[in-house]
Amino acid sequence: MKKGMICVMAVLLGAAMLFAGCSSGGDSGNAAAPAAQGETSAEQESVPAVQGATTIGKVGICMREQKNPFYKVMNDVLVNLCKEKGYEAATTDANGDIQTQIGDFENLMTQGCDVIILNAADPDSFIDVVTRAREQGIIVIAVDNALNTDTPVNATVLTNNEGNGIEVGKWLVEQIGDEPIKAVVMSGEIGNIIGEDRRQGTFRGITEAQLAKYGKTDFEVVYQLYFDGWQSDVAQRKFEDVAVSTQDFNCIISESDVATMYCYETLQAMNLPHKVWLISAADGEKNVLKAIQDGQYDATGMNSPTMLGEKAIEVAEKIANGEAVAQTTYTDATCVTQENVDQYYDPDALF
Numbered sequence: 001m002k003k004g005m006i007c008v009m010a011v012l013l014g015a016a017m018l019f020a021g022c023s024s025g026g027d028s029g030n031a032a033a034p035a036a037q038g039e040t041s042a043e044q045e046s047v048p049a050v051q052g053a054t055t056i057g058k059v060g061i062c063m064r065e066q067k068n069p070f071y072k073v074m075n076d077v078l079v080n081l082c083k084e085k086g087y088e089a090a091t092t093d094a095n096g097d098i099q100t101q102i103g104d105f106e107n108l109m110t111q112g113c114d115v116i117i118l119n120a121a122d123p124d125s126f127i128d129v130v131t132r133a134r135e136q137g138i139i140v141i142a143v144d145n146a147l148n149t150d151t152p153v154n155a156t157v158l159t160n161n162e163g164n165g166i167e168v169g170k171w172l173v174e175q176i177g178d179e180p181i182k183a184v185v186m187s188g189e190i191g192n193i194i195g196e197d198r199r200q201g202t203f204r205g206i207t208e209a210q211l212a213k214y215g216k217t218d219f220e221v222v223y224q225l226y227f228d229g230w231q232s233d234v235a236q237r238k239f240e241d242v243a244v245s246t247q248d249f250n251c252i253i254s255e256s257d258v259a260t261m262y263c264y265e266t267l268q269a270m271n272l273p274h275k276v277w278l279i280s281a282a283d284g285e286k287n288v289l290k291a292i293q294d295g296q297y298d299a300t301g302m303n304s305p306t307m308l309g310e311k312a313i314e315v316a317e318k319i320a321n322g323e324a325v326a327q328t329t330y331t332d333a334t335c336v337t338q339e340n341v342d343q344y345y346d347p348d349a350l351f
Contacts, residue, residue: 054114054137054139054319054320054321054322055114055320056085056087056114056115056316056317056320057087057088057112057114058087058088058089058090058111058112058113058114058115059078059082059087059088059089059090059113059114059115059116059117059313059316060089060090060091060092060105060108060109060111060113060115060116060117061075061078061079061089061090061091061092061116061117061119062092062094062101062104062105062108062116062117062118062119062120063075063091063092063093063094063119064094064096064101064119064120064121064145065093065094065095065096065121066093067095069350069351070283070305070351071119071305072350072351073305073306073309073349073350073351074119074143074144074305074306074308074309075091075093075309077305077306077309077310078091078117078309078312078313079091081309081310081313082313085313090108090111090113092104092105092107092108094121096121097121098121098122098125101120101121102125102126102129105118105126105129105130105133106129109129109132109133109136109138113138114138114139114320115138115139115140115141115316115320116133116138116139116140116141117141117143117312117313117316118130118140118141118142118143118147118153119142119143119144119145120142120145120147123145123146123147123148123151124147124148126147126148126151127148127150127151127152130147130151130152130153131151131152134152134154139154139316139319139320140152140153140154141153141154141155141156141157141312141315141316141319142155142156142157143156143157143158143308143309143311143312144157144158144159144305144308145158146158146328154316154319154325155315155319155325155326155327155328155329156327156328156329157308157311157312157315157328157329157330157331158308158328158329158330158331159282159303159304159307159308159330159331160330160331160332160333161194161197161198161201161281161282161301161303162197162198162200162201162204163201163330163332163333164198164201164281164282164301164302164303164333164334164335165197165198165199165200165201165202165203165204165205165281165301166201166202166204166205166208166333167205167301167333167334167335168201168202168205168279168280168281168299168300168301168335169201169202169203169204169205169206169207169208169209170205170206170208170209170335171205171279171299171335171337172205172206172209172251172277172279172298172299173205173206173209173210173213174209175277175298176250176251176277178210178213178214178218179218179250180218180219180220180250181206181218181219181220181250181251182220182222182248182249182250182251183219183220183221183222183249183250183251183252183253184221184222184223184225184239184242184249184251184252184253185199185221185223185224185225185253185254186225186226186227186235186238186239186252186253186254186255186259186260186263187199187224187225187226187227187254187255188226188227188228188230188255188256188259189226189228189230190226192255194255195255195256198255198256198281198282198301199253199255199281201281202253202279202281203219206219207219222246222248222249223242223246223249225238225239225242226238227258227259230256230258230259231258232258232259232261232262233262235254235258235259235262235263236259236262236263236266239252239259239262239263239266240266243266243267243270247270247272249276250274250275250276250277251276251277251279252276252277252278252279253279253280253281254279254280254281255280255281255282256280256281256282256283257280257282257283257284257285257288257300258283259280260278260279260280260297260300261278261280261287261288261291261297263278264278264291264296264297277298278296278297278298278299279298279299279300280299280300280301281300281301282300282301282302282303283300283301283302283303284300284301284302284303284304284334284336284344285351286345286346286347286349286350286351288300289336289341289344289345290345290347292336292337292338292341292345293338293341293342293345295338298337298338299335299336299337300335300336301333301334301335301336302331302334302335302336302344304331304334304344305351307331307332308331311329311331315329
C-alpha cells in the first residue's frame with residue numbers, strides 16, 4: 001500500500017512538473033508544450049514576419065531525407081497540396097546529411113521560392129541560411145523539428161506529442177473504469193524530449209481522468225523499460241524478460257507503436273487470465289491501425305506526416321495573407337481506437 005502511494009505521488013509530481021514547464025515538440029525540444037487539443041495559448045501569438053499580403057507562387061520543400069516512409073509521405077503530401085493550390089513545388093532530399101541539406105536550402109533560395117518548408121536534419125545548423133532567407137522576404141516554416149531558438153523561422157509546426165498522450169490516457173480510463181491500472185511502460189531513450197512528452201502526457205491523461213471520475217488515482221508503473229534507439233526487436237526482447245518475472249500488469253504503455261505492437265505475440269503466448277490493454281502515444285502507422293481494426297491493439301496517438309504537411313501549408317498561407325500566427329502550431333491531438341480507426345486507416349498508405 002505504501003509503495004503504491006509513493007508511485008502515485010511520483011506520477012502526479014511528474015505530471016505537475018510537465019504542466020508547469022516541460023517543453024515539447026521536435027528533436028531539439030525548444031518548443032513550449034501545447035494544450036491538450038493542439039491549441040496554442042494567446043501569449044504565443046506573434047505579429048506575422050511578413051507584413052501585408054504576399055503572393056505564393058513557388059514553395060520549396062527542403063527534406064532531411066525521403067527513404068523513411070514517414071518523410072516520404074510528408075514530402076508527397078506537400079507536393080500534392082502545392083499542385084492542388086496552383087503553386088509550383090521544388091523538393092530536395094538531403095539523405096540525412098546536414099551539409100547537403102544546408103546546400104539544398106541555399107539552392108531553393110536562388111530558385112525564386114516564396115516559401116521554404118524545412119524539415120531539418122539538425123536543430124542548430126540553419127541559423128545563417130534561414131536568416132538570409134528571411135532577409136530576402138522568404139517565408140520559412142520549420143516542420144516536425146523545433147530549431148534552435150536563434151533560428152528566425154516564421155513559424156514551427158509540430159505533432160502534439162503531449163496532447164496525443166493525454167487523449168490516449170483519458171480513453172484508457174474510460175474503458176477500464178475504476179479498476180487499478182498496473183502498467184509496463186516502454187520508452188525509446190532516456191532523456192529523449194519527444195518520448196518524455198508522450199509518456200508524461202499519457203500519465204497526465206490517466207491521472208486527471210481518474211481524479212475527475214473517481215476522486216482518486218489508482219495508477220502504478222510496475223516496470224519501466226527502455227528499448228535503446230527505438231528498436232522494435234530490443235523492445236520485444238526486454239518485454240519478454242519482464243513477462244517471465246511478473247504477470248501482475250494489465251496495461252502496456254509505450255511512447256511508440258514500434259514497441260507495443262511487437263508485444264502482442266508475447267501476450268498471446270502467455271495466455272493470461274485477464275486482459276492486457278495495449279496503448280501507445282504514437283505513431284499511428286498503417287500496420288498498427290490495421291491491428292486496431294482487427295482488435296489486436298487498443299489505442300494509439302496520431303503522429304501523422306499528412307497532418308504535419310497540411311498544417312505547414314495552412315500556416316504558410318496565413319503568414320502570406322498577413323495574418324498573425326502562433327510561433328509554434330501543433331497538430332490536433334488524436335486518439336485512434338476501434339471506434340474511429342476507419343477514418344485514418346488506408347491500406348495503400350506508405351506509413
